[in-house]
Amino acid sequence: MSDALIPCQDAVRQLWDYLDGSIESDDHDRLDQHLAFCQRCCGELEFIKHLRKLLAGQAPDPRSHAMERLEQFVEGLDSMTQDLMFADEIRRTVRAAYAGIPTGGGEPVTRRAYSAAELAEIPSGAAAWALGVGNPVRYAELEPGDTVLDVGSGGGIDTILAAHRVGPSGQVIGLDLLEEMCDRGRTHAAEAGVAAWTEFRCGQMEAVPLADDTVDVVVSNGVINLSARKSRALAEIFRVLRPGGQLCVSDLVVDEELPPQVLGSPSAWAGCISGALAERVFLNKLRNVGFEEVWIGDREPFGLAEAALYPLFTPENIEQLRDLLPVERHRQVATAVLVKARKPQAPS
Amino acid sequence: MRANEQCVPAGTEPQRSGEDFQALVRSQLPRLLGLARGLTRDDVEDLVQEALLRAYRSYRTLKDDEAGGRWLQAILVNAYRDRLRKRARSVDEFAVSDLDDFSLFRTIAEEDPFPYSDTLHLDFLGAFGREDVYEVLLRLPEIYRTPLVLCHMEGFATREIAELCDAPLGTVLARLHRGRKAFEREMWIYAQETGLLRSRDE
Numbered sequence: 001m002s003d004a005l006i007p008c009q010d011a012v013r014q015l016w017d018y019l020d021g022s023i024e025s026d027d028h029d030r031l032d033q034h035l036a037f038c039q040r041c042c043g044e045l046e047f048i049k050h051l052r053k054l055l056a057g058q059a060p061d062p063r064s065h066a067m068e069r070l071e072q073f074v075e076g077l078d079s080m081t082q083d084l085m086f087a088d089e090i091r092r093t094v095r096a097a098y099a100g101i102p103t104g105g106g107e108p109v110t111r112r113a114y115s116a117a118e119l120a121e122i123p124s125g126a127a128a129w130a131l132g133v134g135n136p137v138r139y140a141e142l143e144p145g146d147t148v149l150d151v152g153s154g155g156g157i158d159t160i161l162a163a164h165r166v167g168p169s170g171q172v173i174g175l176d177l178l179e180e181m182c183d184r185g186r187t188h189a190a191e192a193g194v195a196a197w198t199e200f201r202c203g204q205m206e207a208v209p210l211a212d213d214t215v216d217v218v219v220s221n222g223v224i225n226l227s228a229r230k231s232r233a234l235a236e237i238f239r240v241l242r243p244g245g246q247l248c249v250s251d252l253v254v255d256e257e258l259p260p261q262v263l264g265s266p267s268a269w270a271g272c273i274s275g276a277l278a279e280r281v282f283l284n285k286l287r288n289v290g291f292e293e294v295w296i297g298d299r300e301p302f303g304l305a306e307a308a309l310y311p312l313f314t315p316e317n318i319e320q321l322r323d324l325l326p327v328e329r330h331r332q333v334a335t336a337v338l339v340k341a342r343k344p345q346a347p348s
Numbered sequence: 349m350r351a352n353e354q355c356v357p358a359g360t361e362p363q364r365s366g367e368d369f370q371a372l373v374r375s376q377l378p379r380l381l382g383l384a385r386g387l388t389r390d391d392v393e394d395l396v397q398e399a400l401l402r403a404y405r406s407y408r409t410l411k412d413d414e415a416g417g418r419w420l421q422a423i424l425v426n427a428y429r430d431r432l433r434k435r436a437r438s439v440d441e442f443a444v445s446d447l448d449d450f451s452l453f454r455t456i457a458e459e460d461p462f463p464y465s466d467t468l469h470l471d472f473l474g475a476f477g478r479e480d481v482y483e484v485l486l487r488l489p490e491i492y493r494t495p496l497v498l499c500h501m502e503g504f505a506t507r508e509i510a511e512l513c514d515a516p517l518g519t520v521l522a523r524l525h526r527g528r529k530a531f532e533r534e535m536w537i538y539a540q541e542t543g544l545l546r547s548r549d550e
Contacts, residue, residue, distance in 0.1 A: 231460030
């Protein structure tokens with residue numbers, strides 16, 4: 001077979017027929033090949049199985065209904081995947097990718113987003129571990145005395161910049177999934193002389209280890225997209241922000257569908273591409289969890305040249321992306337954006 | 349009464365008795381009622397009654413006792429379609445644009461109505477009771493609903509549905525395809541309109 005997989009849009013249209021067995025054998029093979037790569041479409045296939053059961057469950061005869069349910073229960077024992085967002089698998093992928101890199105993006109990455117003055121405030125170790133896609137602290141309007149949470153703090157570059165802005169009367173918390181990243185952050189914060197009002201906590205962005213209404217500003221740099229449950233991560237940010245508090249996040253958005261091989265590539269997920277939302281969806285999720293004054297801007301193309309700066313992508317990964325993506329997308333696989341939003345003053 | 353009885357000469361009596369018919373109906377009634385409920389909102393009993401009357405009149409044409417259930421269902425579907433033809437409802441009021449690319453799965457993931465659930469998609473479906481699913485089915489235009497009900501609730505093969513609906517197989521397949529997407533979309537709209545999702549997460 002050719003190496004070009006059918007796009008998700010075509011795959012999704014055929015899933016019901018696929019389950020009926022009423023699909024041509026060529027289409028069947030093509031769909032199988034797609035599903036081998038595409039976790040999201042596998043999730044949708046499982047979901048449609050459940051929809052079919054829901055419809056079959058409407059059948060009137062109570063005896064056959066009970067029989068059906070029992071049969072389905074036995075069938076279901078094989079496939080107990082309940083979380084069709086695959087949160088645990090994706091978290092494992094991300095953890096492994098970030099645990100596996102020997103260093104961050106370093107100077108090629110920091111040069112894109114940080115000024116010389118900003119870099120002068122940062123120990124070289126923190127700059128070497130830079131893995132973000134923007135510079136959210138610059139836009140976060142931090143005041144001395146503010147409490148700041150940096151979601152996905154990594155080597156601590158943005159945490160330390162924020163610590164300089166809020167000063168010793170403030171407090172900055174760096175949150176990261178990996179303990180070794182937190183250790184790096186602590187070392188770099190000590191080198192920067194901000195350790196007294198900076199701390200690093202190991203934890204998940206979907207379960208922020210902070211109390212409600214305790215943070216003035218949340219910053220994050222290329223991290224939200226790594227979550228399989230972005231709505232929950234955003235709901236957690238909303239929860240810990242005090243009323244009137246602000247979110248200021250740099251991240252990637254992807255408005256056009258990516259090929260399934262890219263979507264299914266662990267490095268592309270860890271590299272912030274596969275998990276990126278469409279801009280519209282990102283904004284919608286922010287509003288759904290309660291944010292107001294949602295703003296998105298500072299759009300910068302993020303292409304293969306930019307992706308190649310990050311150690312999360314091997315040269316082979318970049319070559320694969322080059323082959324799979326149409327030439328016109330090589331310069332803009334995704335878009336780096338700055339997103340701001342505010343938690344309403346009066347609790348809703 | 350006596351005079352009527354002698355209208356049927358001995359020997360030409362149908363081989364099947366009224367008792368056989370009653371036994372057949374008794375065994376099939378729950379299914380028939382269920383099918384009728386899947387097809388139409390109002391006059392469910394009236395529709396079943398009409399179907400039973402038609403069945404009774406043509407009971408002698410039933411060749412295979414084993415096929416009695418399917419035979420009754422076919423009569424019910426025909427009776428239903430005859431009624432619709434008189435009412436001439438149209439599919440116009442139902443928005444079909446963008447239907448082919450609607451995905452309930454993705455809509456749930458994007459809108460994420462239960463951010464703190466680990467089983468988001470199943471929780472969405474779990475919010476629907478039987479009556480809710482019926483409501484969703486009944487919101488669909490008949491040309492989509494009938495193939496959907498016959499295929500997924502009653503287990504008819506698409507070829508059988510084509511015969512029942514007196515439509516070419518290709519038409520039935522196309523309607524089934526759209527019907528499933530329409531069902532997915534209507535599930536989402538229904539959940540929004542009825543507040544089905546709000547009641548849970550707050």
